[in-house]
Amino acid sequence: MFSRTALLFATTALMASLLPVAHAETQPGGHASGKANAAGAAQTGKKSAGSNETIAPSMLGATAPTDERIEVTGHTYGDGVTRRAFGGGLMTPSDSPKSVSAVTRDYIAKQNPALNPMQLIALLPGANVSDTDPLGMTGGNLSVRGLTESQMGFTLEGFPINDIGNFAVYPQEIVDAENLKTIRLAQGSADLDSPHISSSGGVVDMYMIDPKNKMGGMVDVTYGSFNATRGFLRFDTGKIGSTNLRAYFSYSQGRQDHWRGPGWDNKKHGEMKIVNDWGDGNRVSLAVVGNNIQNNAYPNVSKASWDKWGTGFKNPIGGSGLASGDPVNTVYDANFYTPARAGAVNYYKTRPNPFTNIYASMPSTFKLNDHLVQTETPYFWYGYGNGGGAQYTDMSKFVYGKQTLAGTVNGAGKGMQVLYNPSLTETYRPGATTKLTLTTGINRLMIGYWFEYAKQRQSAPYSFVGADGTPLSQWGDSNNVVLSNGEKAQYRNTLTQTQVHTPFIGDSLSLLHGKLTIDAGLKYSIVKRSGTNYLPDTRNKYVSTNYNQALPTAAVRYKIDSHNQIFVSVATNFRMPQNYALYDAGSFNQRTGLYSTQANPDQKAEISISEEAGWRYQDDLISTSLTYFHYNFTNRLYTQSVQDGISGSFYTTNINAGGMHSDGFDAEIGTRPIHNIRPYVSVEYLHAVTDSNLPAGSGAGADYVRSKGKKAPQAPDWQVGFGLDYDDGTRFANFNLKYVARQYATFMNDQSIPGYVRMNVGLGYRFPKVSIFKSPVLRLNLQNISDNRYLNWIQSPQANAQATTGVFGKTVSGSVPTYKIASPFAALATLSSDF
Template identity: 60%
Template sequence: MKNLLSAKTKSFLSFKQSRLNWVILYSSLWVSGAMAQNTVPPQPATDDTSSQQHAVTDNSANHPAKNDGAIVVTGRSYADGVTRRAFGGGLMIKEDSPKSKSTLTRDYIEKQTPGLNPMQLIALLPGVNSSDSDPMGLTGGHTSVRGMNESSMGYILEGFPLNDVGSHAVYPQEIVDSENLSTIQVAQGSADLDSPTVSAAGGVVNMHMIDPAKKMGGRANFTYGSYNTFRGFARFDTGEIGNSGTRAYFSFSDTHEDLWRGPGTEKKLHGEMKVVKEWGKDNKASLLVIGNNLDNINMPSVNMASWQKYGKGIMGGPVSGIANTVYSSVYTGNTKANTTYYKLHPNPFTNIYVSAPVHLNLGHKMTLTETPYFLYSNGNGGGAYWQDMNKMSYGSQTMSGTVDGQNYGQTLLYEPSITKTYRSGSTTKWTWTSGINRLMIGYWFEYSSQRQTAPYSLLNDDGSPRDKWGGGSNVILANGEKAEYRDNLTRTFIHTPFIGDTISLLNDKLTIDGGVKISIINRQGRNYLPDTSTGKNINQTYREVLPSGSIRYKINDEHQVFFSVATNYRIPMNTSLFDSGSYVAGTGYSNQAVKDLKPETSISEEFGWRYHGKLINTSLTYFHYDFHNRLFSQTVIDPNNPTSYYSRSINGGNQTTNGVDFEIGTRAIYNIRPYVSAEYIDARNRSNLAASAAGVSAILPTKGKFAPQTPRYQVGFGLDYDNGHIFGNFSLKYVGSQYSTFMNDEQVPSYVRMNIGGGYRFKSWGGLKSPTIRFNLSNITNKHYLNYASGLQTNAQYAKALDGQMVKGSAPTYSIASPFSAMFSISSGF
């Protein structure tokens, strides 16, 4: 107990010191700005600002040419990037793409809680069903678009693919600080030809960061709020260095947040650097480096029985009977019941992203774009195992194990699931424009190495792991091998050549696009566990030809229509290639490889209409998908160890989806800018699926059932007010019910979530540019609800199979939405 109190005291003092350092930093920036009052000339007022003076800055985004599908933000803005001119308060732009896209800008991003992750920010866009588990989004979250979750979408930052190369999962809390985001664009229907992704059976989420300012300066922000949340952010812009055309910024943020349910604290350290060099006519090179370190505690998913019994959870020691919905906050000793102790479920992770996009004007109307990138990541999701060290398994063999030569008999062991990834690649694209024709030829190559292990190690006296990273002294078996729950290596080689052509006719009223890419992916795996069903070496190659085409016709300056058709695909998770888990005589490993799992393919079609007026911007899109071998991500609990879980791909058969997306936004009307989005979708399974439980295997009548993880109705509403000084915003999102089984016998109920925010932007004072105070209140009704089905099942209740057999159900698992929170912030440019 003494050691535990000492650790808590040190942690508390460290946290207090972190806050003090940020207060000192922010105060020094404020004072230095005040001292510079007489050295900074006043900024001239423009027609985009109120009659009072406000600082302006150049926050144009780092994007290639318009024809590459990027967004170029022009005009003057406040120091925080707000223009007060964007449609719908920053939730829409004037879009000319021949397929559906929705884009939000700094006008919206800046007014949300500082530090929110990208999935939280896009929640109001049409078709987007976004869920989080904590107010600041430090535990990640989930997003589906038109019923396709994040692992079926491509997530890209400045040309860098963000989906995990093995599982296709997206970890939004690791990506980027919101203060450095310029735009987030959601292409709901399909990926572009040059998108570096192998998971986009649906669309793509593209993110772009702001460019460094041309004048020296920066920005600082300080946030404090519910659940002892503290966040500090600072960015320094060098301005143009001499006359070199080179400029850069460096930023850093530090975030702490107590878990709102269960014990523990989430901690995040995040740094970003962007360097830009421009020369000649339309030549630009950039270097982007992002470093991220997370020190989190996992929160368990829940099933319907545990949610109905315990709700958001019961604090204290281990709970018997139905599993608690939080991990235990009290360690009662080295017993099996304490596998649920929260310190045995950490989630530490370190990531480094590097990207270096280059855009060259070759002359003769030719350009060359090269985007090399590199990723290093290392981390784990911790777990615990009650084990007799005299009866450990090495495949089919049973033998003893020791740590540093000592056998501890029956004991608790720490068992993290570790993933270490090295990933490098590059996308090369050559473009030639001649008259009405624009030709694009390119090639994407990537190589990655992903090592996944799960060793066992001992605990400290207070119940915490001796090394939460899984290092140190591990359990060694009698044959000299390290005991592992999983132990595999995946090497992935991606080759994707592509070619596309665009023709503009009738004075650019009619645009016709067509192209094709060929994706060749080779996965070479090695499973170091013995006695596997697949053998040691696994080699799987996927080949797919993916044509696409689109047409856009401008009826006049305000009305346009578009049609697009595209083929998309997604390869299975790498975990499907390997056996892992505990070994059971006669049946093998608890987690069996899924042999010959086919890629998911889809054909998407869209037909839409847009209206771009001086005051109103609107879009209406009908969409249709045909999916084959639909892959769903499933979280599975190991029946031999309920605290151990893993994700895998399951084949959901074929599916047909039809739906309509709508959005509308206005420019300022008496400083008010409303926005509305809506979606109706009908997604039906076209296959009967196999199910197996309690020794019964049969085919269930799932054909014609509604697809899981897909709300039939969604409505979003945003309202923004900004007169240059006073600003406020309100958002509401209605999400319809979502099935969690293919038999439609259990579901996530529908819900409504509302947020509100506001603040005051002061006149620039001395060296301080647009100093601002603001508040953000999320989930203002404090409604507690389930928001996502993380672990799908074929059926939750007994179901009658096609041959008359009764198949026992399995419990789906869910995540719980974040509660009410209040955050207060002060910020300023300098």
């Protein structure tokens, strides 16, 4: 199917390229940007040599949208492409005293429009990105310098989007690529005003485009492999009346079949942004994002399963089948295809992942006088959804803590039943960041405060499935099992409340006529997390934790001349323990009196100290950056499967994995057009080492595995990104390549996934104006063109995969890591235009 689809699309693109050429400079629909943003104006930015991009003096507090320091002027196309950005939009001039990389509209607008933000930054230095489907609807994962996305802070329009409980990031829910202006990756540390309690690594800041000054909009439609379809429509109001008030409203919907096994994904997504600016640097904006996604989860695999069956599903039902004892995850048996067999808890329809979320943010800037600027970013975050699962249960023998009870659904249900048991989460998360910036001559002082009060309700009720194996309610919140004591049967039932108070202060001193900038700052994070566990017979019914952490940061940047600059920075970052560490949950072992997930609420926060030293060269044609980095981690937080030394059963708990350190360098280089060609290269070398022996086992079987001195999991030694962009104003093409070296899946380095290369190709053609469509564009995106089948993410790192002898001479049983499989070749064609 793929080859025919690709051939059809390639033929279409080739035919388009033979049509008469329309010169881009004369196409209607090009737009010039408005004035520099308020912060940029207040900071008296300078232009880099030969550049049309404005760079303001750096400051270690630059998370709000009005703090963005890059403003593109001159001609742009309807999709925001300038044809001038370094490296085809994979690099921007930077004045920051620490490592910062970014992608812009020049790159984003030419990719598959369904890609999520993680996929869009895959070529940046150190960004180890995974995906599982061509449209990015099942999410993805990211590690940077060996730190996963749950150790990094993610913001959209200045507000946090990591899950407040486990700090996970769901990139498929965040924002449509058509409305993305910039994605900025700070690989080393968070900014002073970054609103995060989980950024022991760096941050990813995303910014949406502004509404246009003239009424219009944009539309695109996409079709491709695996019956993938997607449509997007945005309407811009233009300036309303004689005011500067303007807005846009957009909606997108996409659907695709699963490429591996049965299942599908369906996503509905809406966005709006309202902006009003007046006077000299005053601006109020409102961004709202709404998302609803319904899909089926792809099953993860073990290494043994992958080695024997590859992508699996080759003989799903009947045929040679899967013999008893084969080293294959149970998800690969026939139960994944049919609910007919007794105990078929792995049927794909019991593995949905429905979720609804709403983000709202109002980043605003007020120029109080010529020297004082106030920035406000109030926000609200709401989410409701679950991750599905199933259990084959005797309705007369429900284990509810120390009791064994009978259960019914509306008075019905006896004997053995397949029950749907998703983990359901509802989150309310209001907050705000306020800061004042005072500029007096060569000095800039910033004082601010971040407050948040989040409430998260997590439950895991059981409910019936229909005769066809479909849950009666995929949300899991109706038709629930009620026990004979009147309680609802659940394996998780908690309420967590998190209060965050974080004052911060930073000062920037500009000396030697702006050549030398010295930044220093401090934020003090005060976090109180309290929780209630409603399950019976838990060890902690009520729990409360408090974390008070001072986070100093300092940096120096020196401009040697108009092209060369060097910088040195040091920053302290931290991450709270996940809320799962507070509670006992899961199945109850009546013999040991313990749950399968055991609480460990007395953990210390994960602390990192990052140090960077770098050099940049930037001129009219070339932009380069080279950064050396060093990290020291203490109290590395880690979720581990442990075997009980008395009963021999396994349980999951959160532990302190001790220390880790890493050294390495990041480098990137990009050019402006050379005969319409813009290359880009990024490289990272990483040497991450575990400094501690990890605890393993408990009770009489407690010991430590000899992990000290081993390489850290999920930390490839080498990564290389390469991008090549061609754009003559009418025709454009791009080629992307990413190499990621071997990654260990265990702290003992006894299991790993091999390195891989992934290549993507894009082709496009800009047509002349057609009726109301000002700049129609046809593009073809070919993903994973070599159809490379590989494991691209370690879903559950373990201490050791093979049995080993511990420090005290005891045998430590191995635990099986699981992995995700990368998406295969896919061809996607998109027709778009502004109007």
